[in-house]
Amino acid sequence: AQTVTQSQPEMSVQEAETVTLSCTYDTSESDYYLFWYKQPPSRQMILVIRQEAYKQQNATENRFSVNFQKAAKSFSLKISDSQLGDAAMYFCAFALEYGNKLVFGAGTILRVKS
Amino acid sequence: KAGVTQTPRYLIKTRGQQVTLSCSPISGHRSVSWYQQTPGQGLQFLFEYFSETQRNKGNFPGRFSGRQFSNSRSEMNVSTLELGDSALYLCASSQGVIATNEKLFFGSGTQLSVL
Numbered sequence: 001a002q003t004v005t006q007s008q009p010e011m012s013v014q015e016a017e018t019v020t021l022s023c024t025y026d027t028s029e030s031d032y033y034l035f036w037y038k039q040p041p042s043r044q045m046i047l048v049i050r051q052e053a054y055k056q057q058n059a060t061e062n063r064f065s066v067n068f069q070k071a072a073k074s075f076s077l078k079i080s081d082s083q084l085g086d087a088a089m090y091f092c093a094f095a096l097e098y099g100n101k102l103v104f105g106a107g108t109i110l111r112v113k114s
Numbered sequence: 115k116a117g118v119t120q121t122p123r124y125l126i127k128t129r130g131q132q133v134t135l136s137c138s139p140i141s142g143h144r145s146v147s148w149y150q151q152t153p154g155q156g157l158q159f160l161f162e163y164f165s166e167t168q169r170n171k172g173n174f175p176g177r178f179s180g181r182q183f184s185n186s187r188s189e190m191n192v193s194t195l196e197l198g199d200s201a202l203y204l205c206a207s208s209q210g211v212i213a214t215n216e217k218l219f220f221g222s223g224t225q226l227s228v229l
Contacts, residue, residue, distance in 0.1 A: 037220075043202060045220035091157065101147070101170045102218070104157035 002027045004094050006105035013082045014113050020067075021077045021108050023092030034068065035093040035102070036077045038086075045091070051075065079110075087112040116141065118207050118221035126227045132193045135224045137205030139186050145169070145210030146188035147218070148180060151202040160203075163188055164210045192226075200228045 003026045013019035025034070036048040051059045051068050058066050063083075067076045079086055092105040119138040127133050139146050147170075148160040159172040163182035182188045186207075192199055202225050206218040 042222060043204075043225075044222045045204065045206070045218075047217060050217075093157075101159045101162060101172070102149075102157075103159070104149075106156050 002029075002032075002094050002096075002103045004092050004103050004105035006092050006108050008108045009106070010109045010111070012111045012113060013079070013086075015084060016081055018078060018080045019082055019110065021079075021090050021092075021110065023075045023077070023105055025073050025075065025092070025094050027073070027094065029096060031096070033095045034066075034075045035095070036064070036066070036075075037091045037093060037104075038088045039091065039107075040088040048090070049077065082112050084112050084114060086110060118205055118219050120203075120205050120221035120224050122224060123222070124225045124227075126229065127195050128229050129195055129197060131195050132191065133195060133226060135190045135192075135203055135205075135226070137188045137190070137207075137221060139188070139205075139207030140219055143207040143209055143219075144186055145208045146182055146186065147206045147208075148188070148190050149204040149206065150174075151204060151223070152198075152200070157204070160190070195228045197228050199226065201226060 005024045032053045034051045037045045038048050039045050049061045049064050063080045065078045089107045091107045093102045095102050121136045145164045147162040149157050151157045161180050162170040166182045177193045180190045202223045204223045206220045208218050
């Protein structure tokens with residue numbers, strides 16, 4: 001069975017600064033996908049970024065980038081130039097190549113200070 | 115294009131009752147997945163339906179069931195409600211095609227409170 005661990009229950013960052021959220025996972029599979037989702041107070045889960053395990057290059061989406069270390073089974077999210085709108089719960093998630101069954105971590109609350 | 119719509123937004127039931135939650139996926143999406151979110155257990159996968167067939171199932175008791183209609187709308191049913199079933203139930207839809215650019219789109223959830 002796959003597991004996802006987010007060791008930081010809560011993080012704070014000053015507006016315009018950079019913050020990194022940690023995620024580790026465990027799997028015996030070699031092909032899989034990793035995701036970061038954002039859940040604002042509206043409760044709707046929003047996909048921030050995704051990474052295919054077979055790709056060595058780290059994914060980036062504007063101010064969001066990941067550091068994917070396959071051997072270490074680590075998948076951290078870096079948010080640059082943090083904005084007030086980035087404040088939310090962030091979930092790391094894992095999915096095997098086939099099917100949409102996501103395994104989520106416990107989440108990290110991100111607070112952005114002005 | 116309308117997003118994933120879940121109804122109702124809030125629901126209050128008592129122990130022993132049964133409840134049905136509804137999810138309308140994005141137009142053209144054939145896969146609907148359901149997740150339970152609680153403060154204690156986090157987000158857990160319930161099941162996935164694709165073209166009216168259950169394609170994946172999580173580790174939940176038989177009291178939790180679902181179905182998908184020919185228009186891809188899905189319902190989730192919980193029978194004999196227990197206090198521990200109080201949770202936010204999230205629905206997600208996707209095209210259901212296994213591809214590298216497949217994305218899940220989530221609804222805003224139904225908050226179920228069991229008294």
